[in-house]
Amino acid sequence: MEEKVLEWDYEINGKDFRNAGKVSSKVKEILKELGFDPDFVRRVAIASYEAEMNVVCHAERGVLHLTISPEELRIVVKDKGPGIQDIELAMQEGYSTASPEIREMGFGAGMGLPNIKKNVDKLNIASTVGEGTVVDMLIKPSSIREFG
Amino acid sequence: MKLTRIVEELKLTVKAAQGGLDREVRGGYASDLLSDVMANSREGDIWVTIQGHPNIVAIATLRDLAGIILANGRQPDADTLQRAEEEGVPILCSSLPTFEVVGRLYRLGIYGQG
Numbered sequence: 061m062e063e064k065v066l067e068w069d070y071e072i073n074g075k076d077f078r079n080a081g082k083v084s085s086k087v088k089e090i091l092k093e094l095g096f097d098p099d100f101v102r103r104v105a106i107a108s109y110e111a112e113m114n115v116v117c118h119a120e121r122g123v124l125h126l127t128i129s130p131e132e133l134r135i136v137v138k139d140k141g142p143g144i145q146d147i148e149l150a151m152q153e154g155y156s157t158a159s160p161e162i163r164e165m166g167f168g169a170g171m172g173l174p175n176i177k178k179n180v181d182k183l184n185i186a187s188t189v190g191e192g193t194v195v196d197m198l199i200k201p202s203s204i205r206e207f208g
Numbered sequence: 209m210k211l212t213r214i215v216e217e218l219k220l221t222v223k224a225a226q227g228g229l230d231r232e233v234r235g236g237y238a239s240d241l242l243s244d245v246m247a248n249s250r251e252g253d254i255w256v257t258i259q260g261h262p263n264i265v266a267i268a269t270l271r272d273l274a275g276i277i278l279a280n281g282r283q284p285d286a287d288t289l290q291r292a293e294e295e296g297v298p299i300l301c302s303s304l305p306t307f308e309v310v311g312r313l314y315r316l317g318i319y320g321q322g
Contacts, residue, residue: 077263080263080266105270109266109267110246165259165261166259169241169242169243171241171243
């Protein structure tokens with residue numbers, strides 16, 4: 061039997077704080093509609109939101125690609141932006157390169173990537189300085205979910 | 209405890225989503241760092257902060273928070289109110305500082321854990 065896979069693409073604009081979080085709200089709505097359990101939806105919402113905000117805070121623009129299959133969910137956020145110079149350092153809780161203006165809004169606490177890591181099963185970050193970053197996240201629900 | 213009771217007891221000003229005041233508050237969280245709230249708040253929490261920009265509504269929606277109390281006389285941006293109405297997230301204002309707001313919530317039986 062052919063496996064059913066659902067896919068979506070959402071654009072994220074850098075520095076657009078007015079609409080920030082809307083893409084992650086969409087992702088959450090989709091998962092709720094598909095009937096995933098609340099804990100799984102919570103984990104995905106946190107990871108998606110942090111990845112979305114990284115694009116808003118640091119990049120020019122980006123795309124969030126969501127893929128859902130019965131066994132797992134994958135979110136790939138690819139942006140055009142400054143890239144990450146030292147990924148290991150960026151993974152450290154409390155480290156951030158955010159501007160003072162962004163920090164004043166309560167972002168840039170250096171918790172984004174660590175929060176993602178805590179909530180996903182697999183995280184892969186690839187970045188080229190001056191070009192952009194790809195954050196690839198895999199999240200597995202506690203039980204296999206059939207959807208039609 | 210219903211949000212309406214908290215509004216009465218703490219003499220809060222309701223700025224948005226009056227219709228959401230019937231919601232049950234299960235606990236509370238206080239922080240001005242958005243990632244901290246995202247990571248550590250729980251569904252049904254009342255959130256105390258001094259951040260008044262629209263992104264607080266996104267956090268409250270994504271984490272299913274019961275509502276937001278802006279402490280220390282902070283006022284929400286116009287954009288925040290608009291988004292809060294759209295999403296049905298109650299925005300409540302207090303002239304008291306965060307510490308006082310949290311203390312009074314605790315006295316009412318709203319706890320951070322358990």
